[in-house]
Amino acid sequence: xxxxxxxxxxxxxxxxxxxxxxxxxxxxxxxxxxxxxxxxxxxxxxxxxxxxxxxxxxxxxxxxxxxxxxxxxxxxxxxxxxxxxxxxxxxxxxxxxxxxxxxxxxxxxxxxxxxxxxxxxxxxxxxxxxxxxxxxxxxxxxxxxxxxxxxxxxxxxxxxxxxxxxxxxxxxxxxxxxxxxxxxxxxxxxxxxxxxxxxxxxxxxxxxxxxxxxxxxxxxxxxxxxxxxxxxxxxxxxxxxxxxxxxxxxxxxxxxxxxxxxxxxxxxxxxxxxxxxxxxxxxxxxxxxxxxxxxxxxxxxxxxxxxxxxxxxxxxxxxxxxxxx
Numbered sequence: 001x002x003x004x005x006x007x008x009x010x011x012x013x014x015x016x017x018x019x020x021x022x023x024x025x026x027x028x029x030x031x032x033x034x035x036x037x038x039x040x041x042x043x044x045x046x047x048x049x050x051x052x053x054x055x056x057x058x059x060x061x062x063x064x065x066x067x068x069x070x071x072x073x074x075x076x077x078x079x080x081x082x083x084x085x086x087x088x089x090x091x092x093x094x095x096x097x098x099x100x101x102x103x104x105x106x107x108x109x110x111x112x113x114x115x116x117x118x119x120x121x122x123x124x125x126x127x128x129x130x131x132x133x134x135x136x137x138x139x140x141x142x143x144x145x146x147x148x149x150x151x152x153x154x155x156x157x158x159x160x161x162x163x164x165x166x167x168x169x170x171x172x173x174x175x176x177x178x179x180x181x182x183x184x185x186x187x188x189x190x191x192x193x194x195x196x197x198x199x200x201x202x203x204x205x206x207x208x209x210x211x212x213x214x215x216x217x218x219x220x221x222x223x224x225x226x227x228x229x230x231x232x233x234x235x236x237x238x239x240x241x242x243x244x245x246x247x248x249x250x251x252x253x254x255x256x257x258x259x260x261x262x263x264x265x266x267x268x269x270x271x272x273x274x275x276x277x278x279x280x281x282x283x284x285x286x287x288x289x290x291x292x293x294x295x296x297x298x299x300x301x302x303x304x305x306x307x308x309x310x311x312x313x314x315x316x317x318x319x320x321x322x323x324x325x
């Protein structure tokens with residue numbers, strides 16, 4: 001039997017190039033080797049968007065369109081909505097009563113998010129406890145692995161600690177300790193050289209119109225040491241060059257590097273060419289996305305939610321039998 005993985009995304013806005021290279025391309029490959037569960041994490045989205053949740057449902061549906069357009073196949077993978085499987089919250093409740101507060105307070109991502117999301121009040125019980133729900137998301141399906149980047153390892157280790165505590169307390173090996181499936185994520189900063197983030201708005205969405213892509217890329221920050229056209233450039237410190245690194249082949253990368261280092265081409269022209277490369281790269285994704293209608297998403301979720309609940313309900317029944325026997 002194939003090993004199982006669980007991964008998800010929060011529907012807090014349009015997916016962008018960072019999602020494509022950081023997760024989606026890897027998901028597409030993984031579904032050939034693993035039993036994949038891909039979750040629209042709408043409960044997690046609510047933890048930061050609770051003051052204005054009206055866009056969560058719409059964002060979730062748009063996100064699924066992006067997934068399918070990028071190559072996720074509902075025939076191979078279970079695509080489902082977190083809130084359509086109430087067993088997630090039941091297991092999170094169980095885990096929350098046995099998770100020490102200190103484990104949550106030391107979570108580095110929690111501290112980072114407090115700094116990043118300055119315009120919202122996320123000093124809440126729910127946001128502090130979101131790693132507990134995350135642990136429930138993974139273990140309710142008894143996932144063997146979770147695809148993560150190195151920066152997400154503390155989250156997964158917390159899930160493993162919660163599993164160990166549960167199994168030890170009730171002397172039953174109910175849950176597996178999920179193993180990380182480390183993914184090599186290309187370094188791709190936002191258009192303004194900061195971390196690519198929906199909060200900063202410094203990204204190119206997968207569904208972005210061509211004219212918008214051209215405008216956004218024209219405003220990208222280039223090599224700060226190259227002031228004049230005749231100045232030789234330093235591609236390794238130029239954010240524009242890093243985009244060529246993930247979007248083109250070696251021959252094109254070498255050409256761009258040479259033109260930059262020998263001052264054969266200016267930054268404005270380099271950005272114009274990059275814009276056309278991005279547009280062409282995203283064209284098949286946009287075209288496939290445009291063919292997806294609401295009925296298609298309804299059918300995908302209907303089937304995916306059903307499959308997810310069948311497995312999740314068996315797990316929660318097992319948990320209740322142990323705790324309330």
